[in-house]
Amino acid sequence: MAELSAFNFRPGSSVLHGLDVRFKLIFLVLISFTSLKAYTVALSVLTLVLVAALMHSGLSLKSILKTFRYVSVLLAFIFIARALSTPGSVVAEFKAISITREGIYYGAMICWRLVIVILTGLSFVLTTRPSEIKAAVEWTLNPFPFIPAKRIATMMSLMVRFLPVIIDQAKETADAQRARGIENRKNPVYRLGKLGIPLMRRTFERADKLAVAMEARCYSENRTDPVLSSGIMDWIALCGVVCLCLVIISA
Amino acid sequence: MNIIEIENLSHYFADGTCGLENINLTIEEGTFVVIAGQNGSGKTTLLKHLNGLLLPTTGTVRLAGVPVSENLVKARQMVGMVFQDPDSQIVGETVCDDVAFGPENLCLDRSEVKRRVYRTLKVVGLLDFEDQKPHLLSGGEKRRLAIAGILAMEPKVLVFDEPFSSLDYPGVKQVLKQIISLHRSGHTILAAAHDLEKVIAHADRLVIMKDGKVVKDETPSQLLGELEAFGIREPCASRLGMEVQSWLN
Amino acid sequence: MIATKQLRMTVYASLLAALTAAGAYLAIPIGPVPIVLQSLFIFLSGLLLGSRWGVASVGVYLLAGALGLPVFAGGVGGIGRFAGPTGGYLLGFLPAVYVIGLITEKTRKRVVFDVFAMVCGSIIIYSCGVSWLKILTGMTLAKTMVVGMYPFILGDVLKIAAAVPIAKALRPVINP
Numbered sequence: 218m219a220e221l222s223a224f225n226f227r228p229g230s231s232v233l234h235g236l237d238v239r240f241k242l243i244f245l246v247l248i249s250f251t252s253l254k255a256y257t258v259a260l261s262v263l264t265l266v267l268v269a270a271l272m273h274s275g276l277s278l279k280s281i282l283k284t285f286r287y288v289s290v291l292l293a294f295i296f297i298a299r300a301l302s303t304p305g306s307v308v309a310e311f312k313a314i315s316i317t318r319e320g321i322y323y324g325a326m327i328c329w330r331l332v333i334v335i336l337t338g339l340s341f342v343l344t345t346r347p348s349e350i351k352a353a354v355e356w357t358l359n360p361f362p363f364i365p366a367k368r369i370a371t372m373m374s375l376m377v378r379f380l381p382v383i384i385d386q387a388k389e390t391a392d393a394q395r396a397r398g399i400e401n402r403k404n405p406v407y408r409l410g411k412l413g414i415p416l417m418r419r420t421f422e423r424a425d426k427l428a429v430a431m432e433a434r435c436y437s438e439n440r441t442d443p444v445l446s447s448g449i450m451d452w453i454a455l456c457g458v459v460c461l462c463l464v465i466i467s468a
Numbered sequence: 469m470n471i472i473e474i475e476n477l478s479h480y481f482a483d484g485t486c487g488l489e490n491i492n493l494t495i496e497e498g499t500f501v502v503i504a505g506q507n508g509s510g511k512t513t514l515l516k517h518l519n520g521l522l523l524p525t526t527g528t529v530r531l532a533g534v535p536v537s538e539n540l541v542k543a544r545q546m547v548g549m550v551f552q553d554p555d556s557q558i559v560g561e562t563v564c565d566d567v568a569f570g571p572e573n574l575c576l577d578r579s580e581v582k583r584r585v586y587r588t589l590k591v592v593g594l595l596d597f598e599d600q601k602p603h604l605l606s607g608g609e610k611r612r613l614a615i616a617g618i619l620a621m622e623p624k625v626l627v628f629d630e631p632f633s634s635l636d637y638p639g640v641k642q643v644l645k646q647i648i649s650l651h652r653s654g655h656t657i658l659a660a661a662h663d664l665e666k667v668i669a670h671a672d673r674l675v676i677m678k679d680g681k682v683v684k685d686e687t688p689s690q691l692l693g694e695l696e697a698f699g700i701r702e703p704c705a706s707r708l709g710m711e712v713q714s715w716l717n
Numbered sequence: 718m719i720a721t722k723q724l725r726m727t728v729y730a731s732l733l734a735a736l737t738a739a740g741a742y743l744a745i746p747i748g749p750v751p752i753v754l755q756s757l758f759i760f761l762s763g764l765l766l767g768s769r770w771g772v773a774s775v776g777v778y779l780l781a782g783a784l785g786l787p788v789f790a791g792g793v794g795g796i797g798r799f800a801g802p803t804g805g806y807l808l809g810f811l812p813a814v815y816v817i818g819l820i821t822e823k824t825r826k827r828v829v830f831d832v833f834a835m836v837c838g839s840i841i842i843y844s845c846g847v848s849w850l851k852i853l854t855g856m857t858l859a860k861t862m863v864v865g866m867y868p869f870i871l872g873d874v875l876k877i878a879a880a881v882p883i884a885k886a887l888r889p890v891i892n893p
């Protein structure tokens with residue numbers, strides 16, 4: 218499951234690893250929204266801060282760039298679309314298509330902001346254990362009445378737990394059908410059905426067994442709370458991030 | 469002391485099929501019982517009554533004198549059940565999370581949960597895999613993780629449904645060793661199997677089921693010769709007139 | 718029935734969420750644009766689980782993805798995904814599954830209604846997806862639809878056609 222584990226949590230002992238998840242979630246939101254108001258200077262600062270933070274938490278520059286392999290296609294698409302569709306002073310022209318200076322500028326800004334959001338998300342994901350994320354969800358949702366926070370947390374971990382199992386199962390099913398020559402059947406509806414039905418049937422059978430096994434282990438929604446603890450570092454970091462955001466917004 | 473007492477137990481499924489018919493069985497604390505029988509003979513159905521996953525249509529099941537239906541949570545804590553397919557019973561994203569699942573359900577303190585997780589991981593020898601994803605474990609390790617998940621609830625009785633299905637030789641040895649050491653530490657063990665070769669040398673008692681009924685219930689050595697009549701393969705050694713050896717030797 | 722209904726539905730919804738996530742990795746290579754199975758499973762979540770549990774399933778999937786749990790295909794997860802060009806489609810899944818579930822609950826699970834439900838769902842997904850894409854790229858609506866909708870319509874028609882027999886085969890499994 219290489220494709221799944223590439224952007225997972227990496228154990229480490231950096232400052233980011235040590236911070237409380239709840240604070241990190243706040244930072245995530247604050248920085249993402251601030252970047253919407255940011256321009257060249259502020260964006261450069263944010264990029265530097267984030268790249269430094271990522272490298273400090275154990276990611277090399279090369280692997281940061283590698284992360285963007287897939288996204289860069291989408292970013293390029295947005296950039297080109299912007300460059301072509303924004304009216305303004307024309308830089309280059311080709312038949313009906315014209316590239317404008319404003320288009321290039323806005324395109325670059327939007328892409329850069331997306332990069333910031335992605336970098337922020339990345340530094341969160343890389344330094345936070347899935348169990349902490351779950352705990353934070355539970356903690357955040359707990360005060361709301363009518364929202365079953367514990368159940369949502371349980372559902373999240375079940376999903377993450379069974380995603381690789383189901384992908385393997387799907388590949389196995391697809392391979393078994395290929396071995397019996399399903400590729401000769403050109404009708405896509407037939408093929409979707411032949412893949413979908415066994416896959417879902419097995420998923421539901423698995424779910425039945427899982428539910429029984431959970432009952433055998435006394436599953437209840439009234440269960441031990443997760444532990445979350447914040448320290449002085451969290452508050453210092455919070456001050457830092459809030460100041461940074463205020464400066465950027467007011468600039 | 470009799471830890472399990474089953475009296476006149478019958479079970480009919482919702483569609484009317486008869487799963488169990490008039491079962492009477494008492495099991496003393498600390499024994500190692502093997503329940504054998506061909507596919508569909510009702511082994512799983514019987515075992516599911518021990519912790520109230522199924523409730524009797526008629527008859528009673530008592531654990532240490534208390535009917536199972538009286539306190540289901542207590543029954544499930546007392547009788548830990550390891551199912552046939554470990555991949556469908558491991559709940560957590562990591563080994564650690566999974567073992568913690570049971571104790572968390574019992575609303576234990578976080579510190580107590582942690583203590584139990586470490587202790588049970590040590591017992592099954594998975595301490596080094598603490599942060600590993602269950603998906604990446606080997607078959608034998610998965611089965612041991614499933615056992616750890618049950619042990620963390622500190623049950624008295626351990627029920628294994630087909631503990632060796634789809635395991636390779638090292639996997640069988642790992643799990644068998646585990647079961648035997650749990651038996652030594654005082655747990656009552658019930659194991660369902662249709663292939664006796666692997667466990668029978670260690671069992672104190674052999675119960676044979678057929679069509680939802682208990683047809684034989686004696687010590688293994690007394691029954692070895694008659695197995696084939698019930699659709700169970702007689703262990704090789706016994707066929708050759710030798711004593712059945714443990715798989716661990 | 719062994720497990721309580723609620724626990725069973727919780728587990729169904731969680732595993733369907735995993736299946737939806739897996740759907741992004743699964744494609745049937747037909748024609749120029751391979752058919753990715755993800756939206757097929759969104760449709761089926763609505764058809765099989767109904768509105769309430771369908772929303773729970775998709776909601777948990779999106780929430781986990783937004784928080785950076787590894788459930789999105791193709792690299793970067795986290796809220797970056799929602800800000801990116803495909804974010805609108807992802808968000809559209811939620812109202813879509815609700816509407817699909819609602820329509821099947823209110824009608825008698827007949828083929829016509831299933832198809833109608835899924836068509837409504839697709840329209841919702843596309844309107845969310847295309848409008849976000851339009852905001853992001855600044856293209857005209859017509860152009861946005863050319864890149865963000867037309868290439869996928871054929872695939873969706875096929876998925877709707879496939880979802881009908883799948884739902885028919887699996888409804889008895891869920892409600893025995």
Ligand SMILES: Nc1ncnc2c1ncn2[C@@H]1O[C@H](COP(=O)(O)OP(=O)(O)OP(=O)(O)O)[C@@H](O)[C@H]1O
Binds near residue numbers: 512
């Ligand atoms: N939910 C159910 N509804 C109806 N019949 C059932 C149900 N579960 C099991 N049965 C039937 O009850 C009988 C006993 O099943 P059980 O699973 O206990 O057998 P088993 O001894 O565990 O077999 P195996 O070795 O295959 O695991 C079988 O004939 C089976 O078809």
Ligand SMILES: [Mg+2]
Binds near residue numbers: 511512513552629
């Ligand atoms: Mg069985």
